[in-house]
Amino acid sequence: MSCIFCDIVAGEGDASVVATGPRTVAFLDLFPFAPGHALVIPREHAVGLSDLPDPDAAEIMQVGRRVAVAAREAGFAEAVNLFLADGQIAGQTVFHTHLHVIPRRAGDGFPAGFGASPQAPHDELDAVAERLAAAMPTS
Ligand SMILES: [Zn+2]
Numbered sequence: 001m002s003c004i005f006c007d008i009v010a011g012e013g014d015a016s017v018v019a020t021g022p023r024t025v026a027f028l029d030l031f032p033f034a035p036g037h038a039l040v041i042p043r044e045h046a047v048g049l050s051d052l053p054d055p056d057a058a059e060i061m062q063v064g065r066r067v068a069v070a071a072r073e074a075g076f077a078e079a080v081n082l083f084l085a086d087g088q089i090a091g092q093t094v095f096h097t098h099l100h101v102i103p104r105r106a107g108d109g110f111p112a113g114f115g116a117s118p119q120a121p122h123d124e125l126d127a128v129a130e131r132l133a134a135a136m137p138t139s
Contacts, residue, residue, distance in 0.1 A: 005096035009043045018067055023059040026067050029100065033110060036076030036103040040064045047095045048086045054139055060099050067101045077103030081110065 007013040008027060015027040018038050026040045040063045042056040049057075064082055071077040083100040085092035104110060 003045055003094075003096050005041050005094060005098065006045050009041070018070075019063055021059050021063050023056050024063050026063050026101075034076070034103045034105070034108060036071045036074065036101075038067050038071075038101045040067065040099040040101065041096060046097050048092070048097050049084075050137075052097055064099045064101050071101065071103045078106060079104040 004013060008015040009025055014030075015025075017025060017027045019026040023043055024040055025043060026038050029037045029039050040060050042052060042060060044053075044056065046052040046056065052060075068077075068080040068082065071080055081100075081102040081104055083102055084097070086097070102110065
C-alpha cells in the first residue's frame with residue numbers, strides 16, 4: 001500500500017525538509033495553518049500511537065521540541081501548539097502518524113484550549129485513572 005509520508009522518507013515525495021534524525025523526518029505541512037507549520041514523522045511506517053515504538057515516539061517529541069524552538073527563534077511564532085491526531089475521529093487524515101508543530105500568534109483563531117469543561121469530581125478522576133493504569137502498555 002502506498003503512503004505519501006513513506007514516500008517522503010524515501011526521498012520520493014515533494015517535501016520541504018526542516019530536520020532529519022536517525023528515526024524521524026520533519027518537513028513543512030503542505031497545507032499550513034501558518035508559515036513554519038511542520039510535521040514530524042517516524043521513518044518507519046506506524047499508523048498511530050498503538051503501533052509506534054517508544055524510541056520513535058521519544059525522537060518525535062525531541063525533534064518536535066527543537067522545531068518549536070526554531071519556529072520562535074526564526075520569528076514564525078509567538079507561541080506553539082504540538083498536536084497529534086490519533087485516529088479518524090480525532091482528525092487524522094494521513095495514516096502514518098505525525099506530530100504537528102503549529103506556530104501561534106495572538107488572535108490567529110486556532111481552536112486551542114480546554115477551559116470550557118467543568119471541573120470533574122475527584123472520585124471520578126480516581127476511577128478513570130485506575131482504569132487507564134490497568135490498560136497501560138508496558139512498551
Ligand atoms: Zn507511511
